[in-house]
Amino acid sequence: MPLGLIALALGGFGIGLTEFVIMGLLPEVAADFQVSEATAGWLISGYALAVVVGALVLTAAVTRLERKPVLAALMVIFIIGNLVSAVAPDYGLMMIGRIIAALAHGAFFGIGAVVAASLVLPDKKAGAIAIMFTGLTAANVLGVPLGTMLGQAAGWRSTFVAITIIGVLALAGILILVPRAAADAGAASPTSLRGELRAFRSGQVWLSILVTILGYGGVFGAFTYIAFTLTEVSGFAASAVPWLLVLFGGGLFLGNTVGGRAADKDVDRTLVRVLAVLVAVLVTFGLTAGNQPMAVVSLVLLGGFGFATVPGLQMRVMKYASDAPTLASGANIGAFNLGNALGSWLGGVTITAGFGYTSPIWAGAAITVLGLAVVVSAARQANKNGAASGGNAASRRELDLQPV
Structure with a gap:
């Protein structure tokens, strides 16, 4: 298995954790910012809408660029968004952090799926995409329960700090393990x-x-x-x-x-x-x-x-x-x-x-x-x-x- 797929899966793990772990931490977030749970729920809805925007607009904006640097840049955006969420002093800035992280979500998985498929033989492409999405499934299996427990024990901000660290590790993996030539195989002109x-x-x-x-x-x-x-x-x-x-x-x-x-x-x-x-x-x-x-x-x-x-x-x-x-x-x-x-x-x-x-x-x-x-x-x-x-x-x- 190409090592680059592991880096992509780790990025998928961090993104999946960002999307889903907030569901288990809404009561703590709502209490900290003194907003209703319904208002806190917009941190989920706002994220989902921003994913759609990023998947279309941001992907369109980078189609002419090399894919490996684009993936690295998207992970940087993801890191910034979660860091903002971790230190946000109020609900408004927390929402901004969520939106920033979400903008990277759709483009990362969209471009990452193309890169994952390029790392393997033609008859293994769907399997390679599945490996990248394994990070997303692992986020549901292990990340969400552990992230929720961490947030309940050490404060919800600690979970977003941990996600930020995961993003840094994924960024390093992409830079080191994803081969530029394979990532840009068949890339658009x-x-x-x-x-x-x-x-x-x-x-x-x-x-x-x-x-x-x-x-x-x-x-x-x-x-x-x-x-x-x-x-x-x-x-x-x-x-x-x-x-x-x-x-x-x-x-x-x-x-x-x-x-x-x-x-x-x-x-x-x-x-x-x-x-x-x-x-x-x-x-x-x-x-x-x-x-x-x-x-x-x-x-x-x-x-x-x-x-x-x-x-x-x-x-x-x-x-x-x-x-x-x-x-x-x-x-x-x-x-x-x-x-x-x-x-x-x-x-x-x-x-x-x-x-x-x-x-x-x-x-x-x-x-x-x-x-x-x-x-x-x-x-x-x-x-x-x-x-x-x-x-x-x-x-x-x-x-x-x-x-x-």
Whole structure:
């Protein structure tokens, strides 16, 4: 395994920790800044929106630059954002720190996925992307529980100091371990921003992004309110929730690894099968959430099959934008966060409407069914036009949308 993938995974670990650990520290942050928990919650929402902006705008701004220096610069931005959060004297500056860190998030994963794929042989690309995203899964499995415990024991600021240190280590790893030549293999020319934008004329690129929004939205529709489901429906004590989430994170880790290997063999077939099983898992979870053993099994399977889609979703959009994948890759990272926001919003709507704490699971199942329908349609269209193995050139020739 190329050592550069380890550096990328470490960067992904730090970014994942920044995104998710705040959920466990909101009470402490709210109390310190003397704001309501709802107001403190904007530190999560504001981060997600900034990720989308960074994934599009910042990635577009750096497409003409060499990828390794860009990754290093993004990690510097990430370090600055978390350092600002760690020392913020008030809520406003804390929000600024969160936004700064989030701007690096989408561009780092978008460009990092392209670099990870360039470090390995063609038939190992999805697996390499999965290794980079292993950092994100590790952040959920280990980082969030440990970061929350650290923040509760030594103050929430100590967690952001630790994340800043992780960022410094990731920066050093990128500078030392990621080979410049491989990182820039097939890189766009200095005049290729128009070429990057041209990738969005491909119907398959847009379908891939839509599948990402719906497939990932279904997972987070169920997961956002999972603590309420586990305590109010399954009957677990609140103290058991962190350990149950560790099991969920274990499913994430396994699913990400297996999903990456499967996607290397056949992206569309993997996505269709995994999304179909994910629908079944969500339906089973919704029906059996009141049974504790079944709830645990469903939770692990939700993490496994939910994250088994991630390497394939990222690989698919890069496949159909293969001549200019950087901006499309970044846009797909933004799509993951749009899916997160969609699922969380719809789950909240169902609870507010009085449908109970299993309703977000059913909402997630409905969104995932839509994602499954889209990927089945996209795969059939690709096969019909002979583009399934032809990459972006065939995609542009036979599947391009007509310019407005």
